[in-house]
Amino acid sequence: MNGASHTGASDDLRDVESCRNGNTEAYRRIVERYQQRIARMMWRFARDPETHEDLVQEVFIEAFQSLPTFRARAPFEHWLARIATHVGYRHWRMQARRAEIETVPLEDWHELTASDPEEMDAEKVAELLYGLIAQLPARDRLVMTLRYIEDRSVEETSRLTGWSVSMVKVQAWRARRKLEKLLEKACGGL
Amino acid sequence: MMNHENLLAKLISRARQEACPRVDVTRRVMAAIYSGQAALNPGVDALVWVAVASFAVAAPLAVFAFTGSQTWVDPLMAALVDLPGWLI
Numbered sequence: 001m002n003g004a005s006h007t008g009a010s011d012d013l014r015d016v017e018s019c020r021n022g023n024t025e026a027y028r029r030i031v032e033r034y035q036q037r038i039a040r041m042m043w044r045f046a047r048d049p050e051t052h053e054d055l056v057q058e059v060f061i062e063a064f065q066s067l068p069t070f071r072a073r074a075p076f077e078h079w080l081a082r083i084a085t086h087v088g089y090r091h092w093r094m095q096a097r098r099a100e101i102e103t104v105p106l107e108d109w110h111e112l113t114a115s116d117p118e119e120m121d122a123e124k125v126a127e128l129l130y131g132l133i134a135q136l137p138a139r140d141r142l143v144m145t146l147r148y149i150e151d152r153s154v155e156e157t158s159r160l161t162g163w164s165v166s167m168v169k170v171q172a173w174r175a176r177r178k179l180e181k182l183l184e185k186a187c188g189g190l
Numbered sequence: 191m192m193n194h195e196n197l198l199a200k201l202i203s204r205a206r207q208e209a210c211p212r213v214d215v216t217r218r219v220m221a222a223i224y225s226g227q228a229a230l231n232p233g234v235d236a237l238v239w240v241a242v243a244s245f246a247v248a249a250p251l252a253v254f255a256f257t258g259s260q261t262w263v264d265p266l267m268a269a270l271v272d273l274p275g276w277l278i
Contacts, residue, residue: 022260024223024224027223027234028220031216031219031220032216035213035215035216036213039211039212039213040210043210043211052213053213053215055217056213057215057219061222064223115199116200117200117201117203118200118203118204120204122205122207123209125204125205125208126204126208128204129202131206132203136255146262147205151206167264176198183194183198183201184194187197188271
């Protein structure tokens with residue numbers, strides 16, 4: 001595994017250098033290498049397939065434009081994940097400004113309280129969960145997604161968001177409490 | 191009945207198992223790059239050089255301005271300094 005990741009890292013560095021020297025075609029290899037990982041990440045930010053694809057594209061375009069700032073101090077994938085986080089967060093903030101957040105229908109919550117989530121369809125559960133998280137402010141959504149859904153460490157979340165470690169801890173704790181209250185309200189409202 | 195903390199933990203654990211749609215944005219990204227919509231931004235290095243050049247021009251001007259301002263005298267103070275001689 002180490003060998004594979006080492007090869008991946010050296011491929012990344014070679015391709016980035018190639019792009020900087022004007023060989024744009026090298027960027028195609030980078031996109032092909034990372035698009036499924038970024039797609040998975042962006043699926044947490046946008047669940048509409050069209051918007052999702054737009055966001056994935058946006059991540060790669062922003063990354064291409066920012067290639068001159070890549071210093072290779074951290075793996076390329078981490079750098080790319082950070083750009084993806086910013087693109088996703090910006091999308092949520094714009095969505096909140098346009099008040100485009102959808103709420104989950106009450107009958108869906110009825111199904112949840114009537115059965116065990118572990119026996120339910122994973123897509124359905126994800127739909128409910130993301131619908132609930134969408135009611136939170138963008139900052140809380142971000143920290144909930146990174147810390148609890150993607151199961152990233154506090155340090156990783158801090159690196160991706162640019163927030164301090166203590167800020168991440170406080171924000172994550174508050175966001176989780178808020179989400180539990182929302183869940184209580186959603187289930188209790190039946 | 192399951193408490194909400196447990197329910198949330200179960201929801202999160204189940205939601206992680208969902209499949210994500212596969213995408214292929216290679217063609218769109220490369221098209222945007224080739225059409226010039228996405229151009230490489232000047233790196234930090236370029237901005238550092240602009241800052242260094244600006245500083246090189248601004249620093250001597252700031253020194254001249256400061257030394258110049260030291261020679262300025264308040265007209266009121268000048269009048270007061272001259273006053274004893276005028277009285278004599």
